Amino acid sequence: MEKLYSPSTIKAVSNKHDFHTSKSLGQNFLTDGNVVNKIIDGSEIGPEDLVVEIGPGMGVLTAAAAEKAAKVVAVEIDQRLIPVLQDTLQEYPNVEIRQGDIMKTDVKELVDQISQDRPGGFAAVKIIGNLPYYITTPILMKLLEEGGREYASSITVMVQKEVADRMRAVPGGKIYGALSVAVQYYCQVELLCIVPKEVFFPRPKVDSAVLRLVLRKNPPVELLSEELFFRVVKAGFGQRRKTLLNSISAGMAITKEEAERALVEAGIDPVRRAETLDMKEFANLANVFAKRMESKE
Numbered sequence: 063m064e065k066l067y068s069p070s071t072i073k074a075v076s077n078k079h080d081f082h083t084s085k086s087l088g089q090n091f092l093t094d095g096n097v098v099n100k101i102i103d104g105s106e107i108g109p110e111d112l113v114v115e116i117g118p119g120m121g122v123l124t125a126a127a128a129e130k131a132a133k134v135v136a137v138e139i140d141q142r143l144i145p146v147l148q149d150t151l152q153e154y155p156n157v158e159i160r161q162g163d164i165m166k167t168d169v170k171e172l173v174d175q176i177s178q179d180r181p182g183g184f185a186a187v188k189i190i191g192n193l194p195y196y197i198t199t200p201i202l203m204k205l206l207e208e209g210g211r212e213y214a215s216s217i218t219v220m221v222q223k224e225v226a227d228r229m230r231a232v233p234g235g236k237i238y239g240a241l242s243v244a245v246q247y248y249c250q251v252e253l254l255c256i257v258p259k260e261v262f263f264p265r266p267k268v269d270s271a272v273l274r275l276v277l278r279k280n281p282p283v284e285l286l287s288e289e290l291f292f293r294v295v296k297a298g299f300g301q302r303r304k305t306l307l308n309s310i311s312a313g314m315a316i317t318k319e320e321a322e323r324a325l326v327e328a329g330i331d332p333v334r335r336a337e338t339l340d341m342k343e344f345a346n347l348a349n350v351f352a353k354r355m356e357s358k359e
Contacts, residue, residue, distance in 0.1 A: 066122045066150055069093050072263055075120055079146045083264055087140055088194025091119050092220075094261035097272070102126045104254040104274050105188050105218035112176060112184040114214075116164045116191030116201065119143065121150040123190055128154040132184060135176055139163045164201055173213045189217040195266070198225050199241060202275075206248040211277040217249070218274045220257060226271035233340045240299040243341055244292065247282065249275035283345035286352035294348040298336030306339075307332035314351070324350045 065071065072091055076082070083089040092098060101123060107113055107130040118124040118136035120143070128134045128151070135158045138147065144161050151157045158176070160167075169189075177183045189210070193201055198221045205217060221229075229245045230253060231238035245251060257270040285291050297313020298306060311321035325332045328347040330339065339347075 065095060066120055066125055067091075067093050067095050067098055069263055072120060075146060075150060079142075079149070081142055081146055084140065088196050089119065089140070090192075090262040090264060090266050092122050092192060092257075092261065093263050094257070097220075097255065097257050097261060098122055098126050100255045101190060101218055101220065101272055102130060104252075104272060105190050105216060107131045107188055108185055110185035112173065112187045114169060114173065114187065114189045116189065116193060116219075118147060118159070119192065121147050123192065124151055124157055125154060127190060128157050131188075132156065133158065133176065133180070135160060135172065137162050137164050137167055137172075165197070165204060168208075169205065170209055170213050187214040189214050190219065192220040195222045195225075195268075198222060203244065206244070206277075211248060211279060214277055216274060216276050218254070218272065220270050220272050223256060223269045223271045226253065226273050229273065233338055235337065238337050239302070240295050243295050243344060245275065247278075247291075247341060249277055251275055283342055284349075285345055286349045286356075290352050290355075291345060291348040294351065295336075295344050298339065298344065302336055304335070305333045306330065306336060309336060310347075324354070 072093065107127055109130065109132060111131050113127045113131045113134040115124055115127065115134060115136040118138050124134055124136050133156045136147065137160045138144065139162065141161055144159060147159045151159070173187055189205065210217065228237050228239060228241050230251050231242040252274040254272040254274055257272060259266050259269050293314070297310050300313040301309040306325055307318055307321055310325065311318045314321065322332050324347060328343070328350045330343055330347060
C-alpha cells in the first residue's frame, strides 16, 4: 500500500470500503507526510512508550506512531472506520483499535488497563490526535481536568489555528482568555508548526496548527483551592468588556463592595480588565476568596 496520507490512497481506500467523510464528525484527513513527521517527531515517542490516539481516521498518524512506540491504542468514534483501520493497519501488531467516543471514555482507566498487560508497564504515555474542530476544546479540557497529568507526559494535537492562538496567548491581548489560563495552568504550550488548509481532504475552511502540550507535574502557581481559581478566572472573563469590579461581582455573585475589597487585598486595581491579569494575579485573587471562605466556616 502507498503511504496512507497520499490522496490517491485515501481515495482508493474510501472506494474499497464505500466510505464517505462525515461533516458532522469534522472528518478532514491529512495528506502531507511532512506534517505527519512533525507531529510524530514533536511528540517524542520512544520505543517503550504507549501512545493513545484520538480519532485515527484512516490511520495516517497511527501507522507512523506504531513504527516508534511499544503500543498504540486508537479511539475512533465512527463505526464505519473500524473495518477501514483494520485494513490499513493490518501490518502493525502493536496497534489496538477501540470504537468509542473519547468524551465518554475514561482515558486513565484505559491506560491502566493496557499497562497491566505489559510487564513493567510503559516508560511514558503520549497522547496524539488530529482533533475535529467542533469539539477540540471540550476534548482537551476533559483530558486536563480528568487528571491527564497523572498518567500522560504530553499531548500533541492538530487543532484549528485560531484555537491554538488562544491557547498560547499572553496577557494583554484580545484573544487571551479563560482557555489561555486553563491550558497554561496545566501545560507548557509549544507551537510545532502551522498547517495550511490545502493539505487536508476534504479541505477545511481554515488553517490548522500543531501544538505540543507538556503536562506540568506541579501547578505553576500556589493555590488554596483549584476549584475557586477556575471560578475566579471564569468570572473575570465572563464579562470581559467590563472592569474586574463588575465582572467579579457578577460572576462570583457578591456585592461590588465585597468584590472591590477582595481585588484590593489581592493587589489588583478594580478598574482593570481580566485580559490584563497574569496567572499569578488570578491565583492571588482566588486565594483571597479561599481565605475568606475558610474564616466563615
